[in-house]
Amino acid sequence: MNVQDRRRLLGPGAAKPMAFSNTTTHVPEKKSTDLTPKGNESEQELSLHTGFIENCNGSALVEARSLGHQTSLISAVYGPRSIRGSFTSQGTISIQLKNGLLEKYNTNELKEVSSFLMGIFNSVVNLSRYPKSGIDIFVYLTYDKDLTNNPQDDDSQSKMTSSQISSLIPHCITSITLALADAGIELVDMAGAGEANGTVVSFIKNGEEIVGFWKDDGDDEDLLECLDRCKEQYNRYRDLMISCLMNQET
Amino acid sequence: MSRLEIYSPEGLRLDGRRWNELRRFESSINTHPHAADGSSYMEQGNNKIITLVKGPKEPRLKSQMDTSKALLNVSVNITKFSKFERSKSSHKNERRVLEIQTSLVRMFEKNVMLNIYPRTVIDIEIHVLEQDGGIMGSLINGITLALIDAGISMFDYISGISVGLYDTTPLLDTNSLEENAMSTVTLGVVGKSEKLSLLLVEDKIPLDRLENVLAIGIAGAHRVRDLMDEELRKHAQKRVSNASVR
Amino acid sequence: MSLSVAEKSYLYDSLASTPSIRPDGRLPHQFRPIEIFTDFLPSSNGSSRIIASDGSECIVSIKSKVVDHHVENELLQVDVDIAGQRDDALVVETITSLLNKVLKSGSGVDSSMLQLTKKYSFKIFVDVLVISSHSHPVSLISFAIYSALNSTYLPKLISAFDDLEVEELPTFHDYDMVKLDINPPLVFILAVVGNNMLLDPAANESEVANNGLIISWSNGKITSPIRSVALNDSNVKSFKPHLLKQGLAMVEKYAPDVVRSLENL
Numbered sequence: 202m203n204v205q206d207r208r209r210l211l212g213p214g215a216a217k218p219m220a221f222s223n224t225t226t227h228v229p230e231k232k233s234t235d236l237t238p239k240g241n242e243s244e245q246e247l248s249l250h251t252g253f254i255e256n257c258n259g260s261a262l263v264e265a266r267s268l269g270h271q272t273s274l275i276s277a278v279y280g281p282r283s284i285r286g287s288f289t290s291q292g293t294i295s296i297q298l299k300n301g302l303l304e305k306y307n308t309n310e311l312k313e314v315s316s317f318l319m320g321i322f323n324s325v326v327n328l329s330r331y332p333k334s335g336i337d338i339f340v341y342l343t344y345d346k347d348l349t350n351n352p353q354d355d356d357s358q359s360k361m362t363s364s365q366i367s368s369l370i371p372h373c374i375t376s377i378t379l380a381l382a383d384a385g386i387e388l389v390d391m392a393g394a395g396e397a398n399g400t401v402v403s404f405i406k407n408g409e410e411i412v413g414f415w416k417d418d419g420d421d422e423d424l425l426e427c428l429d430r431c432k433e434q435y436n437r438y439r440d441l442m443i444s445c446l447m448n449q450e451t
Numbered sequence: 452m453s454r455l456e457i458y459s460p461e462g463l464r465l466d467g468r469r470w471n472e473l474r475r476f477e478s479s480i481n482t483h484p485h486a487a488d489g490s491s492y493m494e495q496g497n498n499k500i501i502t503l504v505k506g507p508k509e510p511r512l513k514s515q516m517d518t519s520k521a522l523l524n525v526s527v528n529i530t531k532f533s534k535f536e537r538s539k540s541s542h543k544n545e546r547r548v549l550e551i552q553t554s555l556v557r558m559f560e561k562n563v564m565l566n567i568y569p570r571t572v573i574d575i576e577i578h579v580l581e582q583d584g585g586i587m588g589s590l591i592n593g594i595t596l597a598l599i600d601a602g603i604s605m606f607d608y609i610s611g612i613s614v615g616l617y618d619t620t621p622l623l624d625t626n627s628l629e630e631n632a633m634s635t636v637t638l639g640v641v642g643k644s645e646k647l648s649l650l651l652v653e654d655k656i657p658l659d660r661l662e663n664v665l666a667i668g669i670a671g672a673h674r675v676r677d678l679m680d681e682e683l684r685k686h687a688q689k690r691v692s693n694a695s696v697r
Numbered sequence: 698m699s700l701s702v703a704e705k706s707y708l709y710d711s712l713a714s715t716p717s718i719r720p721d722g723r724l725p726h727q728f729r730p731i732e733i734f735t736d737f738l739p740s741s742n743g744s745s746r747i748i749a750s751d752g753s754e755c756i757v758s759i760k761s762k763v764v765d766h767h768v769e770n771e772l773l774q775v776d777v778d779i780a781g782q783r784d785d786a787l788v789v790e791t792i793t794s795l796l797n798k799v800l801k802s803g804s805g806v807d808s809s810m811l812q813l814t815k816k817y818s819f820k821i822f823v824d825v826l827v828i829s830s831h832s833h834p835v836s837l838i839s840f841a842i843y844s845a846l847n848s849t850y851l852p853k854l855i856s857a858f859d860d861l862e863v864e865e866l867p868t869f870h871d872y873d874m875v876k877l878d879i880n881p882p883l884v885f886i887l888a889v890v891g892n893n894m895l896l897d898p899a900a901n902e903s904e905v906a907n908n909g910l911i912i913s914w915s916n917g918k919i920t921s922p923i924r925s926v927a928l929n930d931s932n933v934k935s936f937k938p939h940l941l942k943q944g945l946a947m948v949e950k951y952a953p954d955v956v957r958s959l960e961n962l
Contacts, residue, residue: 483752483754486752486828486829497740499737499738503828503829530758530778530824530826531776531778532738532740532741532824534740543784580738580756580758581739
């Protein structure tokens with residue numbers, strides 16, 4: 202990719218940017234993985250696409266469809282790119298979440314989620330490999346709709362939103378992980394997450410270690426059960442991510 | 452016009468003061484030793500103000516640096532809960548607040564010896580926890596105390612006070628009820644002199660009455676200066692005695 | 698606060714050793730001393746000022762307003778202002794959102810205590826001003842909110858409770874006040890360092906922590922929201938699931954003591 206860095210002196214007008222023979226024509230082909238998970242308890246269809254936005258370094262689209270709910274979100278990764286100012290010994294990550302056409306979540310809540318995601322990816326990305334650089338990640342919630350929910354019912358609507366944002370987080374994590382992998386950024390491991398009863402747990406290392414924990418509803422009684430269910434979902438999502446990335450390579 | 456009797460025929464005001472009496476004035480310095488280089492907390496009537504002075508310190512951006520003198524910044528944070536009725540919007544970047552900030556900066560630029568702190572910034576951060584009239588005067592007093600606590604050189608105390616004019620009677624140190632009912636003048640007075648560092652008039656005031664108003668204002672400001680001086684000396688004494696014990 | 702690489706590694710090793718050695722000699726569950734003052738703002742219904750030993754300071758004001766609870770269903774609203782931060786800064790909005798979830802009616806606070814009549818309720822505005830903070834301020838803020846709400850007095854209703862039929866606005870007693878009794882939740886913050894959990898991490902401990910946990914406590918038990926939170930952006934790592942349980946157990950064990958000491962103000 203030949204992105205000009207406008208912060209540097211570019212040399213004489215006739216100068217051409219360096220081109221390396223093996224990367225000139227390589228535009229990542231759009232690959233997608235459509236898989237319906239075998240465990241039919243949640244009956245969630247997930248489809249993953251990567252590398253379809255050309256002017257960013259990595260991108261991913263996650264579409265999730267279950268009986269009552271449909272979600273799709275796009276992540277775009279820009280970077281690692283140089284940052285201004287003083288030297289930093291490791292890279293910095295910034296994540297921004299944006300509402301799509303449906304202005305469903307308020308900015309407070311989105312910012313809370315994005316700082317939660319930053320916490321996760323700060324521990325997942327091998328930041329020490331990227332000194333004096335920044336990685337900017339944008340997540341765009343294109344579509345998020347309840348197919349069964351009755352819109353007249355105001356009370357339940359407002360109650361739903363909080364649990365909905367937690368059901369969204371695993372997909373955000375999946376898409377960011379894919380986009381980072383698509384951008385070729387070094388990760389400690391593929392981060393994934395599962396959600397159960399408003400509890401989101403994000404794992405790495407085959408579910409051995411937690412990178413993020415988010416709970417919006419209930420108390421700590423069902424915690425163990427939630428952990429197990431989240432781990433199950435994490436394993437499923439991770440397998441999907443891997444098969445998606447493997448398909449892309451061929 | 453409200454039905455309140457602002458100034459009774461017996462010469463008493465709403466809160467029982469006479470025309471030339473100040474409100475309760477309490478101040479303390481070095482209230483936030485960890486958070487800032489200099490700090491003060493003051494109560495003037497129901498005004499409650501925290502002032503923090505951070506600096507002189509190296510500016511965060513090179514562009515903010517002045518090679519000949521220090522740069523003075525004032526940020527006034529009027530909290531949403533400072534008035535009796537809670538305000539919905541935050542007062543940050545409100546024009547009124549920006550105006551107060553600029554006039555405070557301009558005023559203190561002339562009274563702080565900025566030339567002896569070149570290449571630095573001095574940030575003054577003010578939190579108004581509660582306000583009840585004459586806020587500008589209280590801000591000035593708070594800043595003076597905090598600057599002194601930070602050990603920043605000034606030419607003299609600056610004391611602020613507001614004076615209202617009710618018909619023909621000047622009323623010293625107006626509260627918010629009085630402020631709404633009449634024209635007020637805010638003064639910033641340099642030390643024990645009759646030099647004015649600030650004269651703020653936003654209402655109409657007859658020119659032939661102004662002299663009276665200024666006279667009582669200056670007298671009030673001198674009293675405020677004495678009260679601040681007393682507090683500072685008390686504080687200094689306490690510090691010295693604490694130090695000598697060690 | 699910024700520590701050098703050597704300082705960080707020394708601090709990390711001492712905190713991660715068993716038993717952990719904290720730089721100020723505290724036990725893993727021990728809090729730093731705090732000072733709380735309440736009821737100093739006469740124009741607010743309740744107020745508190747909390748000062749931690751490192752100079753972190755937070756002021757909370759409680760104001761109330763009578764609203765029609767059929768129109769407004771959220772009866773507690775938190776607004777956070779951190780000195781030196783813009784209102785739309787990431788930290789400010791994150792903390793605002795978190796605290797609003799903590800105090801959300803239903804799970805956190807019993808909003809029936811705020812009901813005045815069949816039609817009207819008090820709406821409580823919780824305004825938080827963080828004057829200075831060195832570590833993650835959310836725990837300090839929640840202690841301040843707790844003590845402010847517990848020192849809140851609201852006007853006493855003298856009109857009838859049943860006002861659905863009659864068109865009248867609630868009227869109040871001239872000077873009698875009623876103490877607000879809503880038992881607000883508390884928020885605890887823990888640092889994960891190696892295989893150790895530390896309550897109330899100080900600024901230097903936060904800087905080397907691998908991860909953090911935010912745990913809410915209400916009515917004698919742990920409630921949501923519970924979060925993991927990155928306390929710094931250079932040292933964040935994953936943690937083992939058993940540490941989560943260990944942290945919850947720690948809060949469960951020591952939260953009653955904190956509640957008791959806050960109530961004895």
